[in-house]
Amino acid sequence: xPALGFGTLLPDAAVTITATRDALGAGFRHFDCAERYRNERxxxxxxxxxxxxxxxxxxxxxxxxxxxxxxxxxxxxxxAFQASLNRLGLKYLDLYLIHTPFAFQPGDEQDPRDQNGxxxxxxxxxxxxxxxxxxxxxxxxxxxxxxxxxxxxxELKLIYEAARIKPAVVQVESHPYLPETELLEFCKEKxxxxxxxxxLGHGTRPGPLEDPVITAIAARVGKTPAQVLLAWAVQRGTAxxxxxxxxxxxxxxxxxxxxxxxxxxxxxxxxxxxxxxxxVKTGVPGFIPQRKSAHD
Ligand SMILES: NC(=O)c1ccc[n+]([C@@H]2O[C@H](COP(=O)([O-])OP(=O)(O)OC[C@H]3O[C@@H](n4cnc5c(N)ncnc54)[C@H](OP(=O)(O)O)[C@@H]3O)[C@@H](O)[C@H]2O)c1
Numbered sequence: 001x002p003a004l005g006f007g008t009l010l011p012d013a014a015v016t017i018t019a020t021r022d023a024l025g026a027g028f029r030h031f032d033c034a035e036r037y038r039n040e041r042x043x044x045x046x047x048x049x050x051x052x053x054x055x056x057x058x059x060x061x062x063x064x065x066x067x068x069x070x071x072x073x074x075x076x077x078x079x080a081f082q083a084s085l086n087r088l089g090l091k092y093l094d095l096y097l098i099h100t101p102f103a104f105q106p107g108d109e110q111d112p113r114d115q116n117g118x119x120x121x122x123x124x125x126x127x128x129x130x131x132x133x134x135x136x137x138x139x140x141x142x143x144x145x146x147x148x149x150x151x152x153x154x155e156l157k158l159i160y161e162a163a164r165i166k167p168a169v170v171q172v173e174s175h176p177y178l179p180e181t182e183l184l185e186f187c188k189e190k191x192x193x194x195x196x197x198x199x200l201g202h203g204t205r206p207g208p209l210e211d212p213v214i215t216a217i218a219a220r221v222g223k224t225p226a227q228v229l230l231a232w233a234v235q236r237g238t239a240x241x242x243x244x245x246x247x248x249x250x251x252x253x254x255x256x257x258x259x260x261x262x263x264x265x266x267x268x269x270x271x272x273x274x275x276x277x278x279x280v281k282t283g284v285p286g287f288i289p290q291r292k293s294a295h296d
Contacts, residue, residue, distance in 0.1 A: 005030035007241035020046035026250035034066040040087035064095040072103035077133035100150040102283025135165045171195040177274040199233045199240040217263045231256045
């Protein structure tokens, strides 16, 4: 898996196409998608056009997508996987992730709510039931690896111990304000890739991009704050997902180089702690604007 990944959580269809094309043009070869982002078709369109015009082979790109919470019932896993594959226009996926450990009411409504606006969870399926169905996807060759997302260390350990096929990747929020050091150590010990989302703190300001430690290092090494944050993520042993919308940001984010040891140490000593995305607590996405449900 290429360490530098492009994330496709882009609410606008036209921007999804231009940003995916620009990321491919800048050199990104790892693309992170999800059925919940509702833009797999646009990502697929941009990828196919970019591969054809750039003479890039399918095998040279790494494509991930994710199973949504309303598809956790084992009998829904294979159809959901196949539907994503069809929307992306691909014959196989490099990686398929369970998007969150929370099972929602099964069905086509991605955000099922009761009359009081509370999420309707599905208590009739466990994460391990869903994992077992994910494991069978690897048996028929259309999926090359499986993993988890938005999961904590304790729950990961339970799945890891019970799994026939161990998780290859764990995708979680991670940046200097949420380094997830304990989880990273466990992943390294077990040979699991920790894939960091929001490595730039989701562009939030104030946030890691404006942190005085980061801006001072950037000035010292002649790089931008974004490049410093991405280099730190790679050098500590994570892969990452960044979502530049412009071609200029895509080129900037792909052009990273190693930081000196003292700079890594300074970033590791940053004391600010902040989680930006609360998805880990409820399964409700933090960075996706809530849509009115069909019956509103
Ligand atoms: N598993 C999950 O639950 C989950 C949750 C959230 C995200 N994700 C995945 O992770 C991906 C990345 O997350 P993210 O969007 O938070 O990533 P991010 O790269 O930390 O944040 C993106 C923001 O940073 C800005 N930005 C990008 N490059 C920049 C640069 N060089 N200088 C200054 N600002 C820059 C972007 O602005 P511009 O648009 O102006 O470039 C955008 O506002 C998502 O697309 C998705 O694939 C997964």
